[in-house]
Amino acid sequence: MAIERDPIGAIGAGRMGRGIAIAFAAAGHPVMLFDLKPRAAGALAALEADARGEIGRDLGFLASVGAIDRAGADAAMARIGFFGCDAAPAALPGAAILFEGVPETLDAKRDCYALLSEHVADDAIIASTTSTIAPDLLAPMVARPERFLNAHWLNPAYLMPLVELSPAAATTDETVARLRAVLTAIGKIPVVCKGAGYIVPRIQALAMNEAARMWEEGVASAEDIDTAIRVGFGLRFAVLGLLEFIDWGGGDILHHASAFLSEHVDAHRFAAPPVIGRNMAEERRGLRDGAGFYDYAGVDVGAYRDGRLNDFVAMLRQRELMPNFRSGGD
Incomplete structure (x- = not known):
């Protein structure tokens, strides 16, 4: 029917x-x-x-x-x-x-x-x-x-x-x-989502404007900027969401990176939002603390990591980017 x-x-x-x-x-x-x-x-x-x-x-x-x-x-x-x-x-x-x-x-x-x-x-x-x-x-x-x-x-x-x-x-x-x-x-x-700009356009606008600034400032060629996005930034964030990625590596990494870039590049563009400082103070830095933007209580962290890494490997293989270590480098 x-x-x-x-x-x-x-x-x-x-x-x-x-x-x-x-x-x-x-x-x-x-x-x-x-x-x-x-x-x-x-x-x-x-x-x-x-x-x-x-x-x-x-x-x-x-x-x-x-x-x-x-x-x-x-x-x-x-x-x-x-x-x-x-x-x-x-x-x-x-x-x-x-x-x-x-x-x-x-x-x-x-x-x-x-x-x-x-x-x-x-x-x-x-x-x-x-x-x-x-x-x-x-x-x-x-x-x-x-x-x-x-x-x-x-x-x-x-x-x-x-x-x-x-x-x-x-x-x-x-x-x-x-x-x-x-x-x-x-x-x-x-x-x-709420408010103007949705999720993807807001993040996308920041990323695209920053890429254009880097080209304008002579940081890298257009080809190298786009290569870095295709085989670095884009690959990782097709597997891990942005907030998940903060938890994965640790919120303290973003906290310190934001402070350095704010001091040496542009304070307005790279200042971290207050939640990053609060999470640092409350020891909610992600996986290793058991909490961050996500709550990992009861999560089998090893299985979770393996699952995400397997997804990443599948993507690398599909894009023919998987490293081949052969005989341990010999």
């Missing part, structure tokens, strides 16, 4: 909307891809052809790497409908969840939400894919703001597992739970 899956609306037929459409259609959901900009019939047809062409190529790629079979890719494509602004009012009530991906201006968002508020079902979830605008600025634009939140996908949306959910003050727990459940069911990994 076929499982009935919620119809999904993707508002905006650009890269993000197309990626979200693939993610849900490949998982069996009927998807409505909307373009709400008034266009002449010819221009609308050209946009639909371009969207379907890109979606078809991406589904073909997924088939080529074994993520979906050819029949599944064809079925996913068949589940995606395309609707221009004239057809949208009749189609919008059929969507249980709508992901808004219109341009990143308040005026564009306001116009979009006015249309959605008029036509979508009362119990439909409305989620903005904005990467910059705080949810509390957008929620008042939506009728029944308790069903609104931000849902930040990472490109390419059909491949990247993470979706960052940022509820507004008015968002109900039920709304967050419903969206988490639907995303989890299609293989995504949702996390919940």
Whole structure:
């Protein structure tokens, strides 16, 4: 018996909307891809052809790497409908969840939400894919703001597992739970965060700006900076989260490194937050103290370390970076 899956609306037929459409259609959901900009019939047809062409190529790629079979890719494509602004009012009530991906201006968002508020079902979830605008600025634009939140996908949306959910003050727990459940069911990994900037963009902006500064200051070439990220920074943090990594090595390492960099490079950029000093004072420096950002009481530390190291070895082998010590260096 076929499982009935919620119809999904993707508002905006650009890269993000197309990626979200693939993610849900490949998982069996009927998807409505909307373009709400008034266009002449010819221009609308050209946009639909371009969207379907890109979606078809991406589904073909997924088939080529074994993520979906050819029949599944064809079925996913068949589940995606395309609707221009004239057809949208009749189609919008059929969507249980709508992901808004219109341009990143308040005026564009306001116009979009006015249309959605008029036509979508009362119990439909409305989620903005904005990467910059705080949810509390957008929620008042939506009728029944308790069903609104931000849902930040990472490109390419059909491949990247993470979706960052940022509820507004008015968002109900039920709304967050419903969206988490639907995303989890299609293989995504949702996390919940508060405030502007989400988790990944805030950390990413700091890292990218620092890389640009190092190049500007002549610390290293662009090639060497990026090599260091690919075979050093990136590899480690694909296995250990940042806070987990602090606990792994010891919070005292970050405490002293921050003090040195603050003194010798830039006090503003490298000052540690107060929690690092508090953890030092309370002897919550991580694994060796049994507590840090995580509580390790009852954890088999040896097994935990072995598990993470095995994950790291698997990644090194996949990237063909695993050292080969052969006969002990002889």
